[in-house]
Amino acid sequence: MVRSASVPSSWPLALLVGAVGLLVLVPIGLLLYQSLLTAPFFSPAKRFALEAYRFVLHDPYFFEALRNSFLIGLGMVLIAVPLGSLFAFLVTKTDLPFARLFELLLLAPIFISAIILGIGFIVAFGPSGVVSGWVEALLGRVPWTIYTLPAIAVIAGLTHVPYVYLYVASTIQNVDASLEEAARVAGARPYRVALSVTLPLVRPALIYSAILMLLLGFELFGLPLVLGDAKGIMVITTYLYRLTAITGTSAYHLMAAVSVLIVAIALTLVLLQRYLVGRMEGRYVAIGARGYRTERLPLGRLRYFWVLVLAVYLLVAVVFPVLGVVFRSLVTSWGPGVDLREVFTLGHYVEVFKLPNLSRAVTNTLWVAAFGGVLALVFYLLIALGIQRGAGLGRVLDYLAGLPRAVPGLVMGLAFLWVFLFFKPLAPWRNTLFALILAYTAVWMPYGVRLLTAALLQVGREVEEAARIAGASPVRAFLQGTLPLLRSGILTAWFLLFIQFVREYSTGIYLLTAGTEVLGAQIVALWGTGAVDVIAALATLQVLIVSGVFLVANRLGVRPQGL
Template identity: 35%
Template sequence: MATDALPASAAARTVRVDRGTAIQVFVAVTTLALVLFPILPVLYQAVLDKPLYDAGASLSLTNFTRLFDTPQFGDIVINTAYFAVLTTVIAQGIGVVTAVLVGRTDLPGRAFFGEMLLWPLFLSHLVIAFGWFTMYGPSGYVTLFVSGLTGSEPWSLYTVTGMGIAAGAAQAPLAYLYCIVATRNADPNLEDAARTVGASPLRILTTITLPLMRPAIIFGAIMNFVIAIEMLSIPLVFGGPLQIELFTTYLYHEVFGQATPDYGLVAAAAVGMLVLVIGLMVLQGRLMRNNQRFVTVGGKAARPRRFALGRWRWVAFGVLLAYVVLAIVLVLGGLILRSFTVILSPLMPLWDVLTFDNYKMLGAYPVYMRSIWNTIAIATIGAAIGTGLIALIAIVANRSEFRWRRQLEHLAVLPRAIPGFIAGIGIFYAMGLFPPLGWLRNTIWLLVVAYIMRYLPTGYGAVSPALAQLGSDLDRSARTVGADWWRTSRSIVLPLIMPALFSCYALLFIHFLKEYVTAVFLYAPGSEVIGTTMLQFWKNGDNGAVSALASVQILITVVFVGLARKILGVKIYG
């Protein structure tokens, strides 16, 4: 037969691809496409003189020239820089102080404060912005109450400083989260040595404890600065009415405030923002490169001794309680209360304005209910798909001999440097650049793809450490009995990291539930989500409906976090 005569050299050239290699290549190609999907269209549009779908478009750098020639460009840069710096300073100041008080002192009610300080992390900035507007805006309940006592307006959030204060309070939990771990992991031997030579608690705190927290403080500061730069909700809610432009609101108004958006100008601005964020991420990596010199916990480390506050114990308790009440309880509680009233004002008795009309309106219109169900579906299904993909990426990058496994790991964390705003713009452009993807348009599946790309680093950060804790002898034992890489990964590795996968799912669910910035550019009739519907209500001045929808999101979050802790055993965010 002809096959019997096949030359030996030809048989030698036959390439066999086992299923393990096929899966690894598939995971790498999928991740590459997912990450580059929003970036390449933005870069391409930025150097075209016409929209990328225009056949007559040609390469040009005029978009960048026009961007720098924009009359308000200088003010936008100054406002954005001031807002980001102020937000970071306030967030880090509150985060470091609260982390030290809760993590290292004998403060009463530490468990209560530790729980309350983290809750804003579960909610979107949009919900928090509306909460601040409801209580501390020009017609806010607290503002009117204080005005009635003093006879003058006590503050204004309609300034860059006001926005920075609100954003700083919203971002303080992130700084607290990074710092609380550092305070609890400090080696007590260094502090005990200082005590033996007569150092006071304050001196130990300032010369030993805080310096050892430097990596966490630096990491949190850069992350908060980046988040402030890409924040949309607070600048839009408080800066929009007075036309105070930041970088994100400028992009937003260029897209949605024009009859025909200037796609080239928007893309050039997005590229500038992307370069800035990537630069900050690189700076963060360089600053954290030598963090081993701050390592103090070894195999014999003991639990650090708490600082005694003495007569300041209850003073610190009162100050921290006041912060929790003013910045968290009133903001969220007032928003929920507003959803049950026609108007929330200290000038009118509460029982005279109570109503369920805001919730009845949500149930009366299918589009509003659809936004709720779409959000739940995206969070539930999208988190599951994302967790599956992240699990595959993690085992390929950490438990295989794949040639490009290190590059795959770097690719998985790259979206951390891609702001949600740019991800949304990029995928919006991609729909015009790649017509075969048109079937995704106007569906929730486009949002699922965008969200998974956006939060790949978040999920990967939950799974990768768990894999690092598994010894390689498990893999070798499976190989000795004939199991290939995929069988070993499926039967041994994945079951052992199931708790980490549950944590990954919980984190993705919460982030998908509260995400709105990316969806702003991608939703269409039929694919609305809670965040985009809240923005539409706010544009129409319907604050009661905004509060009702925000309260629904808070309720979903509370229920999910409770179930995740009880059923899955997930300890979300610390």
Template identity: 35%
Template structure:
């Protein structure tokens, strides 16, 4: 007598090669070693009276005394906080506005705009800043055109407000993605009910849509503020001409350009930036802890009714298109054009100054070709390895019963919110203290990839 389908036994699950507990502990320990490990020698270096590569030495707080007694350090903090505040306000407001227009209105080409607005975070940040410098910098192509021919003043990007505009255009996609995700998950029935009751579009946005966006706005604001504090390329490329120094550029110049480098003070400054970044991440988690207060509960929603912009549809479409043209497309074209001309100036047509000598010099340079190869290896191998490891850590954090799983989301966000100069200094000291392994990693591409 054959067994019915209900009586048939299911095959036993295959035994995993690695026990679950070992996988959980191994993932957690590796995350802690990679993220927290380099910060320990950084803290130790900030409390010694001499660099870690010199024998002897005693613990002292003298590096902190020297750092806090330097007025240039506090001036750099003032510039940094002003820059970060302006950047955060502009990026969050702009990103939220674009998210609302793309997600909740009948804006022309809204899906296309939703993709194009992400370009600044997909393109190399250094290239974008150089493109801004070529086009909108002092003596830039469009700066000279607007000033000399149209007699219109442009915002000087070598000032703190100007640098904040450049950084805001680069970080605006972060605010857009955060708000767009929140709007996509939110139930639109409340907005539909308000409109059916006669509420004007502005009233619907101010009373319903924006309050539901509050957790997303807080999340984006804290993350963008933290990333703005960590900015290094903008103050080095745009602020040097006006002697505008940020904390990141202050530490960079003290480490690399000083006649007598002071690793202790640099490490102390890096620790201070680390404390600020940690406080901002903790604040972010506390603010998002009350996110449930802003969740609307309802049944399965049908197709969303888009807000009709009416006579504002074409002006807002044109305004968003002009924003993308002048902040993304023009700098990219300017940077590309600069590589094919002797000099980029509005006084002479570019086609009369065409040259391929810049590219020929680069292609004939062995150092440049080697740097391209190294960058490609880091981009491919590093991206694949990082994605796989982050996916594994995410599964442990959200799909396991591991006792320390709640610490993983905070730790995994730490490298993104920590200034790159801090990570670099931390890994430098870590490699210095780990003997032959550290010596090999410090002089190889794999050490850079790991950092």
């Protein structure tokens, strides 16, 4: 009798579980081990103690950073969730003009590194910013500052609206349209339909998005670094990044303790998110005329008012910051009274491609995103298959693959640095791009596995079962039966992983060495030197790469998925 294709042999699945466990648990375990020592793990003087936790938990700077992270996360919840939900309803359910264009533009901040958006806000809205100059000429003063904690929270909230938009929009599109049509026939206006019908049905997505914003607030690094670091505003991630400077000593055990505390906070939020959403499953399901489609709700005379609202949001959150970065890369200096004809230059780009470390950052980024994306994709596909077909071991694999969601990229990069230092056979790989690819694969595992799991769920296994009955081996049946049907899903996943690998910056910070430079980590390294001109050129190149790939992917019908 032929074994069913849905019941894989146990030993390959066990090997896969072991490989994922090593990739995920070893770095986290090493962080925990180092946090319990009094000195670096390679020091002969090390001993077990809770000294690191005692220091951190008695350090007022730590609690100040923790409070700031919470306040930024709360600000993100209060700004991103209402705006993202509103925009999702307007774009998917109403007769909003230019809805397709808005849908495309609303996704832009997801694919631009937070540190680049932060630099863009400085160039556009800072004290000498382009937009600030226009406002000062008009009003005589600039009525805002971007270098305060509330300003960072507002900017973080605005730049994270697309994350909420994605989750809520996908949920709204699955709401039974006949319910909204019934409310409309009963005379309800669009805002009444949204509040009384749509909003209650998408409440799980709203809860999910709110906790996601709080989680991302604790993981936020790029924006607080460029907007708050110079003013002494620390969050939990910049506290970790600056810990050696704060203590004045080699702070391996302190960094490990802070990392473990960050992971504990993030894991608590992830578990809370799963618990709350799990409780709501089945309670917010509309059973009715499936496949029913209704006309879009008319906005009437308010149609162009909402167009204006969306346009203003996109100008402030996306267009001005991105154009600000591009503009700064093309001038030698900027300020009041500067003549653009005198300061225009392409010299910053010449410098990028002349200096070896900067030119390598461009080529390495493309290589890691393209080749590393393929390797990660193959690994994620195996994990997705194991989760779908592995019964008990599949559930273990599912939890292991989702665990990196609770580990910020900055922490995972630090953990992998220590993995290469701790395990001597891996030391030669420390100064290669393999280290980056391995860390990126771990960080983006939950995202990539979710993409491919969704693709597998859309493909039946009848062809594969038929091939197995005809005598084909399990591998051949999958390669010739199921894999061709997954081509579209795999292409989508690769495009999205390519973009995420290009824009990633925090994971590579601690893994940055001569020869392994990538754009994101190199920008962070240069930020401390004040080389804004070169940073703007590198940031513009990253934006151009991401934009080009995103436009090609969009033409091929690739739709971004939530993170």
